[in-house]
Amino acid sequence: MKFFSGRKKTGKEEKKKQSALREWVDACIFAVIAGTLIRTFLVEAFVIPSPSMEQTLLINDYIFVSKISYGPRIPNTPLAIPFTQASLPFFKSLKPYSTAVQWPYYRLPGFGNVQHNDVVVFNLPVGDTVLRDPSGGDVNYYQELHKENFPPPDIRPVDKRATWVKRCVGLPGDTLQIDANMVCINGVEQPLPAYSQHRYQLYSNECKSLPDSLKKALQLDENWRVLNADSSSYTINLTTVAVKKLKGTRYAIEPLLQNEGNRDSRLFPQDFSYHWNEDYFGPIYIPKKGATIVINHENIPLYYRVIATYEKNKLDTTNGTIRINGVPATAYTFKMNYYFMMGDNRHYSEDSRFYGFVPEDHIVGKAVTIWFSFGEGSIRWRRLLSGIK
Incomplete structure (x- = not known):
């Protein structure tokens, strides 16, 4: 049974009710737009999921990443649900973005460039192609090529690839070598981070x-x-x-080091002619935009993905001749800058020693502040609002 008040609502009251609803809708739309702009161009929050940067960064450290330190990237995939990455939280099989519109790489001016020992957040280079396990989690496609129990791979644009955090140890144009676990740049041994x-x-x-x-x-x-x-x-x-x-x-x-000359097949460039391991690696030249190098069958494994995948050339190394876009080549000029990243937990980190160079268009920003941290059942008070060095 319905009861009536005995009087009809006036037009003024109905308009007031509609206005209140409209205010809520407008406020939500404004919040989403403002949050998206802040997240895209100024600062973004991330959480540390693994121990690869311990003790500098711990599991469940919540960090702020500055986009303006190196200049914010314009999104590659502008048609996307705000605040999502490669999949939806409860619907792993659904993509929250569309590749119908894809913009080329462009970065707005920032306060500076990546420097040695910066802690950098970037999109995983080998995250361009991933497999999914039965639970919907990502599986490294390049390490599981021999397996057949996975569905077709998921091809992802740069800005929808997994985000990782490491320390930049090598800049464009550097020649890097790891000798007895010590990083040497251009022949000079580099100091260790205090909490590596x-x-x-x-x-x-x-x-x-x-x-x-x-x-x-x-x-x-x-x-x-x-x-x-x-x-x-x-x-x-x-x-x-x-x-x-x-x-x-x-x-x-x-x-406790691995023996020099012992080959680790997991390491970049996954070629039998390179007997490198985590403690003895290189020397290796890090590509610099505009630099030209001689290429041959000895060093092409180091730069194959740079030339073919990141810089989108057709590369053919069969029949004893290197051909780039159908033309025989003995040299190559790089179109982008590249970086070499390593985790501070040097013997428990999957980094550039495993997947190679990080292209400049994969750089997200600089990790600057730990704004919250939780571990061992309580808040880590001493880490709150601390800077990242």
């Missing part, structure tokens, strides 16, 4: 019962310590700060 982690062997007869004070001082995490078979040593990840604290104590430490 490296693998060491720690010796002591007391390894089964390290004092809690020492564990706290070294910021040891049980997940990253392995007791070796002789029960007198640990394989352990330590920061450079922790190593300094151990010097002069009764605990002996030494770097």
